[in-house]
Amino acid sequence: MNRRRFLHLSALGVAAGAVSLGSGPARLTPHELLDLLGPETVRGLGRRYREMAPAADLLSAAPGRGGISHRVRDDFARGRTVVVEGWVLSVTEARQCALFSLLPA
């Protein structure tokens, strides 16, 4: 998904699959990674991940019932990880990074 499509979907409310969970776009941001690495690095990771996995379903990074932290932990426990710029990330948070990189800086 490119930036144009993400913003378009957001405007149409399609991205509200996540937003409707009562969150808004903020819920799509990788807070834990932002705390650890800062926005510039996270944005770079997101750009790189979009290059690595252009067909990835980024909106699947939206939080489910257990919350995003639970999904990230579950990814790590099940080995659903991806290495981006050397960082061992959960697939969910890699997609969050990708979404974050589409947001205005």
Add this chain to the structure above:
Amino acid sequence: MHIDARTLPDGSLLEGDVCIVGAGAAGISLALEWAASSRTVLLLEGGGFQYEPAMQELYRGAIVGLPYYPLQAARLHQFGGTTGHWAGFCSTLDPIDFEKREWVSHSGWPLPRRELDPFYARAQSLLELGPDEYAAADWQRRDPTMVPLPVDPRVMWTKMWQFSPPTRFGTRYRNAIVDARNIHLYTHANVCELEANEAVRAIDGLRIRTLDGKELRARARVYVLACCSIQNARLLLASNRRAAGGLGNAHDNVGRFFMEHIEMPCAHLALARSHARYMKMYALELGTTKARGEMAVSAAVQRERRILNGTVSLEPGGLDETAKSTFEWGTPAMLDSLRAWGERGNPGPPPATSPGSTPAPLSFHLLTRLEQAPNPASRVMLGTERDALGMPRAMLDWRLTDLERRSFRVIYEVVGRELGRIGAGRVQVLDWVRGEGAWPGNLSGGWHHMGTTRMHVSPREGVVDPHCRVHDLANLYVAGASVYPTAGAANPTLTLVAMVLRLSDHLKSTLS
């Protein structure tokens, strides 16, 4: 009793019951076990009590395999041996290190780990360590602020290290050795040849040379080589008067299976603030810290993923900088300053032994000490050049395999996932760990030389038997890390001393 061999008349004969070649951690530990006994112990040391460049020069050798550290700087050729500049890291080998692992060729010791337990306990005091406790829970009980990371024990665990002051055997035990009436310490007595009997079934004597041109001879009932992995192999190979390939080498095993611990910076850790409280367990301040933990991959994961044993230590350091490997920061000049610090009695903090990066409590460099797979192609041979005593110099052909490379990759995959799972932070793995092919330019060992006279029940697969006796030679034994069949992930000194104490008990029963 101490005698400088240079003061003896040329052609002198030294006689005793037990003759130990080399006065480093192994030789001194062994000799001390016999102090005040009824046996006469000859302790032959090539160097003197002080550092002498001419002695170090005897250790110079050629490097023909992977790049390696200058051999003459990696070991100290003087009374006390390399404890003159060691850093004091001590830990036990793990039970899995003694097992036959079908994914690690030539693995397995002919004894289980539990057989060493009582000797590990005895070795603690020689190395001036704390209690014989190597479980993280033991140290947490002593200091409740030392809390191990809450990792899944089926995946990872916290392996404990204790730190020797570090004990400088050359100063700490000099008086005990010199004052023991039954221990005859000869310094500047370089053994150049083991003389076998005609049938090549036993050693008749040793040929000794001094740098000023004297030649002496030593004779004993039992001989023990304790002059480090490279020199033990060199001496056996060079003793080729009656056996063309050298002594103990009927099956071409002497010098083979040279092992190191591969010590490399491998990753960064961005630590979650919530987990900063665990870091005290893993912190190290040389000269002050008594014990600390390193992360390690469980035996179950080693079996499942078919990898070697390895540990991960944490060193404060920025995410934008890369730590240096052991060989990079430990230049010969650095080791020299450590030796000088030791000669002054280890006063105050040691000379900087790490790159000295500014502590950044939420970012760490992850460094790994990985076991090297036993590899017959990784070996010590004799070179064509001879030293000042006429002995062929050592030639080191250090070689690694794909298994080491893959083990690094898997360890960091496991560590990255597990630290992510517990929310401790995120791990950034360095390019070289993720890559394949050639080793990086900063490839480094830990100056831990092991395996050139490996132990095996069969003379076809090992140089010494389970009692450290050279196969087919009735009275020749080997002490030190050269007998290790595998290296584990722990620094070798504690195990080396434990093995020496075990050998000493065996010799006492044999001689009685």
